[in-house]
Amino acid sequence: MASVSAAQYGKDNIRVYKVHKDEKTGFQTVVEMTVCVLLKGDIETSYTEADNSVVVATDSMKNTVYIMAKQHPVTPPELFGAIVATHFVETYKHIHSAEVKVKVHRWTRLTVDGMPHPHSFFRDGSETRTVEATAIEGNGISIRSAIAGLLVLKSTGSAFHSFYRDEYTTLPDVYDRILSTEVDCGWKWNIFSNINEVESAVPKFDNAWEAARKITLDTFAKEVSPSVQNTLYKMCQQIMAAVPEIAAVDYSLPNKHYFEIDMSWHKGLKNTGKDAEVYAPQSDPNGLIQCTVSR
Template identity: 55%
Template structure:
């Protein structure tokens, strides 16, 4: 009985290569209480930090070598201290603690969570490209009961949405604006711009949302972008992501002929999904 021939197979595929990797720490929570000994007034800042590093760390994944992994400090510190780290990606989320008012007076050391939106910043510190910052307002929930329309849109056989000249408009504002700097010194020199830009962006979002006779979410968000770019000359781009949180009229005519549609609508059904999601980026 003759032996079966041995077949060899030549593969033309390339060996797998680690093309991208980041490593670090997430959900690092810190809370700082600043105390003014002269007045007894305390100020609270609570943050959640994520730090991810890029560099010559491939062996940590492919050869189980952990000697080049570090994740305990932020930004430029990593690049200055460790030559094998090329980029540090930092995200800081600042949580809201507003000072309580008790008997009409601000309380010196008591605070409450007056909203779930946060002030965020992401920094990409790179040896090659300098520092790129993205500032953000995240999760600012807003609602207005009139002053919004949506009509003249493309219709096809799948369209069920009725055109309207007056509707509820509600969304969760996620707004970002970007900066670019050569180094940490340049960031420090621009420090005064950051709080102003955040305050301006917050005010613009609230005022424009409230006062704009909105032809659409798209039209309103573009107006916000234009105003933020005008208010913050150092900002390069502004981006928005706005879900359209729907509230539908309920036909209650079955109950004693109660009118609850059109101009008579007072009772609505909040919708959990699906919903529209509108995004844009506006650059100089």
């Protein structure tokens, strides 16, 4: 006999833009987000018996996100995600879990004539600040904060050698290489009992994001890296030391490879080893290094 062992549904790619207008200064602050809502609960009959009476329409979810954005702060995203998730669990008795993913897109204020412009912004990269907030009936609110899409590169100061070798190995030891990756760094907070605890932690969310970003960039730039694995672990250690309220830190770092181009066939032109200056950026395949460090 077949039965539903797991089910969830929701609304993805809800685009939200909110502007805060400071009447005293005339300055405006903007936030643009992409939100995903996923619900779990007593919804099996919608699959097995075509019983739509247990279905909260995904269009209603979209409308709820817009109304919550109007009625509540959208920053920090941890708070907004927790507010939306808690709303669904508290409003619908047959919904026992709500997961809300918030992706905040970068808008940076323009500087014009040496002064910050009151209402003009530019997109200065594909990096996003992301949050996954899940409210589970009777089990509080779990929150994972993250930095995603932060593309970094160092032209020297990285090595990879003395790795395992067998009959499948062709990669030579490298003592100086280009290191580039697109950072996805997340940190999971200790469980919050309720929305009041989340509200009390509001100042910590921005501070943790700033600390994680600074540690990531500083460590990447300063360390002579023996491997992505070891550099990643050192980043995790530092973030956990800086933010005592988090339970775990995780990284996912894909290698963005740049290969030397042998030009010796053209009049003996040297462009390998210490003479390398021109490289061929590679799209795939690529290495992917992942790790979670917990207390």
